[in-house]
Amino acid sequence: MIKLDADPVRFGQSFVGSEAFKALFQEGMELIEETAAYLDGDGREESRQLVRQASLAYASESMRLTTRLMQIASWLLLQRAVAEGEMSPDQAQTEKNRVRLNSKDASASISDFEALPVRLRELIGLAARLHARILHLDRLITEGETAPRPAPANPVATQLGLLQKAFDPSE
Numbered sequence: 001m002i003k004l005d006a007d008p009v010r011f012g013q014s015f016v017g018s019e020a021f022k023a024l025f026q027e028g029m030e031l032i033e034e035t036a037a038y039l040d041g042d043g044r045e046e047s048r049q050l051v052r053q054a055s056l057a058y059a060s061e062s063m064r065l066t067t068r069l070m071q072i073a074s075w076l077l078l079q080r081a082v083a084e085g086e087m088s089p090d091q092a093q094t095e096k097n098r099v100r101l102n103s104k105d106a107s108a109s110i111s112d113f114e115a116l117p118v119r120l121r122e123l124i125g126l127a128a129r130l131h132a133r134i135l136h137l138d139r140l141i142t143e144g145e146t147a148p149r150p151a152p153a154n155p156v157a158t159q160l161g162l163l164q165k166a167f168d169p170s171e
Contacts, residue, residue: 015141016083024137028076028130032069035123039066046117057112061124064107068127074099075134079141093142101135 015021039062047058078095081087087095107113113121 015137016079021079021083024133025076025080028072028134031123031126031130032073035065035069035127038119038123043117043120046120050115050117053112054115057108058116058120061108061113061116061120065120065124065127068102068131071099071101072127072131072134075101075138096138101131101138 043062047055047062050058075096078087078092082089082092108116116124
């Protein structure tokens with residue numbers, strides 16, 4: 001039996017339940033843990049050895065990094081809650097609006113950035129790439145959820161069109 005009025009599968013619904021999402025979630029959480037360990041350990045020691053200007057850039061960039069990672073964590077946790085049925089997509093959208101994924105971010109000058117410890121620069125780069133991927137996925141999910149659904153086809157008109165085409169002598 002053909003069901004003509006079935007809704008299309010939405011990307012967001014299928015993605016958050018996929019293995020790809022689980023891998024993304026794992027990657028994000030590992031990056032958060034890795035960054036926290038660095039900032040509390042080696043990063044703290046490295047920051048003490050920096051000159052004043054580089055030390056200010058370190059403080060600024062580490063705060064920017066932790067903010068970005070908190071936004072990523074919030075998004076990932078909301079999507080996981082949807083996947084596990086703890087929250088509806090509409091509830092997740094409402095919550096997501098409270099913590100925005102900022103796409104514009106001021107950063108240090110090139111010279112200040114280059115003065116930062118190598119590991120901090122690596123973590124900033126990893127977080128920026130993950131953030132860009134999540135922004136892209138969020139747009140796909142949001143656009144898919146708000147895309148207009150096609151009107152169901154009229155089965156009688158469809159059958160009449162097929163009959164007309166079958167018996168049309170010009171074809």
